Amino acid sequence: MTSTLHLAEQLIARPSVTPNDMGCLKIIGARLAPLGFECETMLGGPDHFQVTNLWAVRRGFGAKAQPARAQDATKLIVFAGHTDVVPTGPLAQWRSDPFTPTHRDGLLYGRGAADMKTSLAAMVVAVEEFLAAHPDPALSIGFLLTSDEEGPALDGTVTVCERLKARGERLDYCIVGEPTSVKRTGDMIKNGRRGTMSGKLTARGVQGHIAYPHLAKNPIHLVAPALAELVTVEWDRGNEFFPPTTWQMSNIHGGTGAGNVIPGTVVIDFNFRFSTESTPEGLQQRLHAVLDRHGLDYELQWTVGGLPFLTTPGTLVSAVQDAIRAETGLETELSTTGGTSDGRFIAKICPQVIELGPPNASIHKIDECVAVADIEPLKNIYRRVLETLSA
Secondary structure: OHHHHHHHHHHHHHEEEOOOOOOEEEEHHHHHHOOOEEEEEEEEEOOOOOEEEEEEEEEEOOOOHHHHHHHOOOOEEEEEEEEOOOOOOOHHHOOOOOOOOEEEOOOEOOOOOOHHHHHHHHHHHHHHHHHOOOOOOOOOOEEEOOOOOOOOHHHHHHHHHHHHHHHOEEEEEHHHHHHOOOOOOOOOOEEEEEEEEEEEEEEEOEEEEEOOHHHOOOHHHHHHHHHHHHOOOOOOOOOOOOOEEEEEEEEEEEOOOOOOOOOOOOEEEEEEEEEEOOOHHHHHHHHHHHHHHHOOOEEEEEEEEOOOOOOOOOOHHHHHHHHHHHOOOOOOOOOOOOOOOHHHHOOOOOOEEEEEEOOEEEEOOOOOOHHHHHHHHHHHHHHHHHHHHHH
């Protein structure tokens, strides 16, 4: 058994359902401390229930002897990720216990196997191997890990980034271990993500008896033409790196439950996934304009979940592309599709952020798994990136 596989199994065995870490960060910290990392636990959230985060950094270029020179002269690459996992779902539907790492047909099964404990293990072992070969590299290395990514993500990476910014900490590169690949490790990386903004629209009418519509005002009927128009709007055309912005309704709630009552209100939940061609303010203004044009009596609440970020091809993207090519022979595809990640927070304090991890076909599913054959190549890709950036 390889060191990477063993560590991945150790982490999978911890039932770290959001926001509980269940000791995963202690396992990782115990591997990093002997390598010279300064490990700092950062707690986020209310005192009665705090989220555990880990910030670990090892300064390069003779940092212990010349700390000021080391921090100023060396670039800092950070490996980022999360130890928390989504709930298992019905245990009876799993072929094996989700928190007992299990091998079948060349696959490693367990909750978090793909998202993203294998990536964390690969990162740690890659750093161990790199430092064994290069004990004093001209490169600083950090880890930014949280147990609050799969949930609200209010007290995890965003908290650490705010504190690092307040300290004046400089991050130059960041690799997030999200499962980005499609069929083989390295066939796709994320060099950005779309922004996300949700809205809750409440359209008001007048409740009444369904047999006397002239005495009532049906808000479902009133809002329907506006919704039909919003479905057809071209918000933007995207660009070289992003697909066009999309608007989707997720829920519609209206009615009292009775079949003979016209409701007084209808509530529509919707979401924008937007590119760098649009802004939250611009999208809000355009949507309000449609509602106003239809003469609706409404209330609208907005929640901006994250702004889009983009790392254009440059030092980090090239290093990752070269590492993937050397290790697997693949020409990786750059993509900004998919959901949000903690990269949106890190991008505020780091100019170059990419995401790279194993195939994502099984994430959040029953019988989540990762191919054992994908594990060592992922670790080797991470190590090759370190070698390139330290050269």
